Amino acid sequence: MKLKPHRLLAKVLVYGTLxxxxxxxxxxxxxxxxSSFRSADDVSRSGWWxxxxxxxxxxxxxxNYRIVLGTAGDDPRLKAKIRAGxxxxxxxxxxVNSLTVTIPATVIPILIAAFAAYGFAWIRFPGRRPFxxxxxxxxxxxxxxxxxxxxxxxxxxxxxxxxxxxxxxxxGFGLPLAIYLLYNYISSLPRDILESAFMDGASHFTxxxxxVLPLSLPALASFAIFQFLWVWNDLLVALVFLxxxxxxxxxxxxxxxxxxxxxxxxxxxTAGAFVSMVLPLVVFFSLQRYFVRGLLAGSxxx
Amino acid sequence: xxxxEVKKPGGLVQWLVTNLGRILVSLFIPAITFIxxxxxxxxxxxxxxxQWITAVVAIIWGVGGLAxxxxxANWTIERLPVAWRVRMTPFVFVGPALAILxxxxxxxxxxxxxxxxxxxxxxxxxxxxxxYAFTSQPMLESFRNNLIWLVVGxxxxxxxxLLIAILADRTHxxxxxxxxxxxxMPMAISMVGASVIWKFIYEFRPEGAVQIGLLNAIVVALGGxxxxxxxxxxxxxxxLVAILIWLQTGYAMVIISAAIKGIQEELLEAARIDGxxxxxxxxxxxxxxxxxxxxxxxxxxxxxxxxxxxxxxxxTGGNFGxxxxxxxxxxxxxxxxxxxxxAAIAVVLLLAVVPVxxxxxxxxxxxxxxF
Numbered sequence: 001m002k003l004k005p006h007r008l009l010a011k012v013l014v015y016g017t018l019x020x021x022x023x024x025x026x027x028x029x030x031x032x033x034x035s036s037f038r039s040a041d042d043v044s045r046s047g048w049w050x051x052x053x054x055x056x057x058x059x060x061x062x063x064n065y066r067i068v069l070g071t072a073g074d075d076p077r078l079k080a081k082i083r084a085g086x087x088x089x090x091x092x093x094x095x096v097n098s099l100t101v102t103i104p105a106t107v108i109p110i111l112i113a114a115f116a117a118y119g120f121a122w123i124r125f126p127g128r129r130p131f132x133x134x135x136x137x138x139x140x141x142x143x144x145x146x147x148x149x150x151x152x153x154x155x156x157x158x159x160x161x162x163x164x165x166x167x168x169x170x171x172g173f174g175l176p177l178a179i180y181l182l183y184n185y186i187s188s189l190p191r192d193i194l195e196s197a198f199m200d201g202a203s204h205f206t207x208x209x210x211x212v213l214p215l216s217l218p219a220l221a222s223f224a225i226f227q228f229l230w231v232w233n234d235l236l237v238a239l240v241f242l243x244x245x246x247x248x249x250x251x252x253x254x255x256x257x258x259x260x261x262x263x264x265x266x267x268x269x270t271a272g273a274f275v276s277m278v279l280p281l282v283v284f285f286s287l288q289r290y291f292v293r294g295l296l297a298g299s300x301x302x
Numbered sequence: 303x304x305x306x307e308v309k310k311p312g313g314l315v316q317w318l319v320t321n322l323g324r325i326l327v328s329l330f331i332p333a334i335t336f337i338x339x340x341x342x343x344x345x346x347x348x349x350x351x352x353q354w355i356t357a358v359v360a361i362i363w364g365v366g367g368l369a370x371x372x373x374x375a376n377w378t379i380e381r382l383p384v385a386w387r388v389r390m391t392p393f394v395f396v397g398p399a400l401a402i403l404x405x406x407x408x409x410x411x412x413x414x415x416x417x418x419x420x421x422x423x424x425x426x427x428x429x430x431x432x433x434y435a436f437t438s439q440p441m442l443e444s445f446r447n448n449l450i451w452l453v454v455g456x457x458x459x460x461x462x463x464l465l466i467a468i469l470a471d472r473t474h475x476x477x478x479x480x481x482x483x484x485x486x487m488p489m490a491i492s493m494v495g496a497s498v499i500w501k502f503i504y505e506f507r508p509e510g511a512v513q514i515g516l517l518n519a520i521v522v523a524l525g526g527x528x529x530x531x532x533x534x535x536x537x538x539x540x541x542l543v544a545i546l547i548w549l550q551t552g553y554a555m556v557i558i559s560a561a562i563k564g565i566q567e568e569l570l571e572a573a574r575i576d577g578x579x580x581x582x583x584x585x586x587x588x589x590x591x592x593x594x595x596x597x598x599x600x601x602x603x604x605x606x607x608x609x610x611x612x613x614x615x616x617x618t619g620g621n622f623g624x625x626x627x628x629x630x631x632x633x634x635x636x637x638x639x640x641x642x643x644x645a646a647i648a649v650v651l652l653l654a655v656v657p658v659x660x661x662x663x664x665x666x667x668x669x670x671x672x673f
Contacts, residue, residue, distance in 0.1 A: 100357040104364035119395030144648045147409035172406025205376040231493030235612045273498035284490035
């Protein structure tokens with residue numbers, strides 16, 4: 001097919017503009033990735049883009065990752081590279097902490113919200129409408145409003161600095177959106193299926209476990225990814241309720257700390273940042289379809 | 303018409319017992335979960351097991367414990383007489399969620415307002431903290447900066463999102479998918495991670511030294527002087543806003559793109575046959591059709607931006623004239639330990655979202671007359 005000249009020009013413009021924008025959006029992350037493989041001296045002596053001009057002499061290695069993860073061991077070559085104050089970065093501990101915070105803080109709200117969404121959608125009970133309106137109202141409430149009262153409760157209950165406290169906080173802050181999203185999905189399930197199960201004498205609980213949960217898997221997955229990314233990337237809730245103890249700190253807290261202490265050690269900062277980004281990026285790209293579906297269903301989160 | 307609530311003999315007692323039962327059921331699951339988990343934690347806190355073992359045990363306890371409790375609650379309910387079972391079942395389902403929402407979001411709005419009336423030493427001072435929240439220098443600076451974040455951040459995120467969505471719609475599907483994935487990617491990155499990425503781009507070395515920050519390298523290559531972007535008043539806030547735009551454009555793009563793909567092809571074709579050019583199609587058909595989506599996307603990003611915190615804390619700590627409301631709240635709480643002021647600032651944030659809340663509720667009321 002032959003295009004007329006002005007149509008061709010328009011096409012070139014469209015593709016060109018998009019390529020340019022995509023490049024601007026990708027280069028920052030790419031620069032971070034490249035720098036994380038370069039030695040301290042290389043990073044501070046030349047821009048990361050020089051690697052592209054002269055790939056043969058780039059001298060890339062995983063050393064920075066071994067230093068920040070605390071897996072350098074007794075390797076004398078690596079030991080020589082570690083400066084005073086950099087021996088105990090040990091991000092591996094923070095990775096485990098981030099997982100310990102994130103997995104329950106994703107599953108618990110989903111379970112509680114799925115029950116609630118079913119209750120709102122398929123059981124008639126007094127107060128159903130006002131309670132659900134309450135949930136909708138809470139969708140946009142900024143979580144800052146809860147920090148002081150909940151912190152006071154936690155101090156009284158000795159919950160401050162525990163994972164349980166953080167799970168519950170993330171559950172509370174994630175619930176409105178979870179209930180709203182899952183309600184929209186569960187309430188639109190075909191009525192006949194549920195009614196015939198009722199006719200057969202199944203209880204609400206059985207219907208929920210056997211029928212509704214399996215049918216709602218796409219919606220559950222959407223919200224799970226949402227909440228996973230939200231909790232993994234959260235800084236504020238961790239700072240307030242987990243506090244600054246190295247043995248419980250999550251990755252975002254450690255990264256913030258590294259920005260303060262190693263402000264110019266870009267070889268370590270870039271490696272640390274990438275450690276914190278790997279898992280969300282993998283989850284994101286492998287489950288993007290579900291994530292987008294969730295975004296489309298509930299673009300009202302507070 | 304017969305009312306749903308059938309009055310039975312002994313109505314009042316029955317009513318009281320029923321509602322008491324409902325409240326108990328609502329509190330039962332969270333309370334027991336809470337106590338069991340709490341005790342386990344105290345136990346685990348004192349063990350010296352390796353970290354990953356504690357982590358696995360914690361995860362299993364947290365998730366498994368909750369599931370077990372829902373099962374237990376249901377088992378209990380099913381042993382009740384039918385009438386009671388019918389009354390209690392909804393509260394096994396809805397109760398735990400309502401109890402947690404009440405504790406974590408609903409009651410805190412009231413309690414935060416109450417705390418905002420006291421000073422650092424616990425003395426009642428009326429609305430004095432609000433005088434600070436509305437007239438103090440750091441807060442006025444925060445209001446100005448938050449306004450910049452809202453206008454520039456939201457405007458450009460939505461603007462870029464719209465541009466990319468429109469253009470990508472005209473390209474080969476494979477190309478479209480690739481471009482969108484690249485622009486969407488930052489959504490997976492934390493704001494602290496993004497701050498590391500961008501701080502590296504803004505890195506400054508004195509004139510004459512090798513510039514390792516991309517922005518200064520470009521400026522120098524074009525013959526300019528290197529700048530310390532993050533302390534360059536009044537522009538530094540804009541350099542922070544750029545990070546937000548980088549993070550949020552993907553979101554705007556995805557939602558707007560879905561809306562554009564939902565426009566009927568016949569509508570666009572008809573306009574083109576009538577002689578409308580692409581610009582006219584864009585302004586008189588595409589924009590009016592997706593107006594609702596644009597409003598939703600903008601509102602979501604506005605609410606997100608209003609609470610912006612991580613970026614400012616990681617990049618400048620709120621110094622050099624970049625303070626924002628949420629970071630000022632954090633500073634008051636955890637640097638100055640002035641909870642009263644922190645509470646007053648939180649109330650200001652809440653007031654700012656009230657119009658959106660009101661709009662959401664009205665929309666919800668309209669859509670669900672028969673709820």
